[in-house]
Amino acid sequence: MSVASAGTVENLLVWGGQALSEHGVANARREARLIFRQASDVSLEDMVSGRTVAVSDSVVRTFKDYVRRRTAGEPLSRIRGSREFWSLDFDLSPATLDPRPDSECLVAAVVANLQRRRIAAPRILDLGTGSGCLLLALVSEVSGASGIGIDLSGEAVVTARRNATKLGLADRANFAVGDWGASIGERFDVVVVNPPYIATAAIAVLADEVRAFDPTLALDGGEDGLACYRTIAPQLGALVAESGFAALEIGMGQSAAVSSILACEGFGAIKVWPDLAGTARCIIAASGG
Numbered sequence: 001m002s003v004a005s006a007g008t009v010e011n012l013l014v015w016g017g018q019a020l021s022e023h024g025v026a027n028a029r030r031e032a033r034l035i036f037r038q039a040s041d042v043s044l045e046d047m048v049s050g051r052t053v054a055v056s057d058s059v060v061r062t063f064k065d066y067v068r069r070r071t072a073g074e075p076l077s078r079i080r081g082s083r084e085f086w087s088l089d090f091d092l093s094p095a096t097l098d099p100r101p102d103s104e105c106l107v108a109a110v111v112a113n114l115q116r117r118r119i120a121a122p123r124i125l126d127l128g129t130g131s132g133c134l135l136l137a138l139v140s141e142v143s144g145a146s147g148i149g150i151d152l153s154g155e156a157v158v159t160a161r162r163n164a165t166k167l168g169l170a171d172r173a174n175f176a177v178g179d180w181g182a183s184i185g186e187r188f189d190v191v192v193v194n195p196p197y198i199a200t201a202a203i204a205v206l207a208d209e210v211r212a213f214d215p216t217l218a219l220d221g222g223e224d225g226l227a228c229y230r231t232i233a234p235q236l237g238a239l240v241a242e243s244g245f246a247a248l249e250i251g252m253g254q255s256a257a258v259s260s261i262l263a264c265e266g267f268g269a270i271k272v273w274p275d276l277a278g279t280a281r282c283i284i285a286a287s288g289g
């Protein structure tokens with residue numbers, strides 16, 4: 001790759017768009033613009049004005065480095081170090097899953113069920129919290145809500161705490177290292193879980209953007225993808241309050257199997273919620289069902 005001429009916005013965007021396109025990145029010109037916005041503080045107005053806007057050598061270097069990373073398959077969210085989820089901005093780290101828009105359906109399902117069951121100021125437990133996106137989205141959305149997020153990864157917990165502070169929610173959301181609910185001695189109105197649910201053998205064939213950049217600890221659901229549900233389901237009886245419920249994200253085609261695992265522990269699937277693509281994505285379950 002070589003920058004054809006001096007560091008002006010237009011030259012860089014043309015060069016970046018070509019480099020991305022040559023490496024098969026979709027919507028290359030748009031991606032180049034998004035990457036440029038990360039690499040510089042040039043205003044959107046200047047970017048689209050058509051005027052010749054010069055940029056410093058350091059911006060050129062940063063932009064080239066970001067384009068190189070993107071052409072190597074790194075998602076823009078990883079380059080940026082953050083991801084929008086539920087209209088909130090979450091920092092990422094190598095130890096956190098990049099939150100998926102599909103998981104917003106779990107947040108919506110929990111909010112709807114809290115309203116339907118008239119549970120006010122709920123206490124929420126988030127198992128496998130990662131960036132803290134589920135707990136913090138719920139705490140930001142539901143008046144008086146508070147809770148705890150647990151993750152086996154200490155680095156993920158540090159990132160989740162940073163997100164809580166950044167979003168002004170640290171007084172209502174705590175985070176701790178733990179092995180699912182094993183060390184929790186409290187019952188909660190809601191337990192949310194988005195566990196790793198990819199079958200081990202399927203990880204090798206995931207898209208590069210996922211396999212190479214999301215942590216294996218956040219993806220690997222064991223031989224059939226259901227190992228974490230089998231560990232977590234027997235813990236739920238001691239974690240969910242009598243009038244409360246659990247909300248579990250599931251992978252494609254796992255609805256019947258996870259419902260059956262929950263049923264063995266005395267939990268009934270009240271409702272299976274689809275994501276925006278219409279795929280069953282979230283199970284709401286309560287004791288007795």
Ligand SMILES: C[S@@+](CC[C@H](N)C(=O)[O-])C[C@H]1O[C@@H](n2cnc3c(N)ncnc32)[C@H](O)[C@@H]1O
Binds near residue numbers: 103180194197217219
């Ligand atoms: C699919 S990610 C979900 C992250 C986040 N809740 C989200 O929705 O974006 C699963 C999370 O579970 C965590 N995890 C894996 N095994 C765990 C265990 N035994 N106990 C607690 N957390 C675990 C991973 O580190 C990861 O953050």
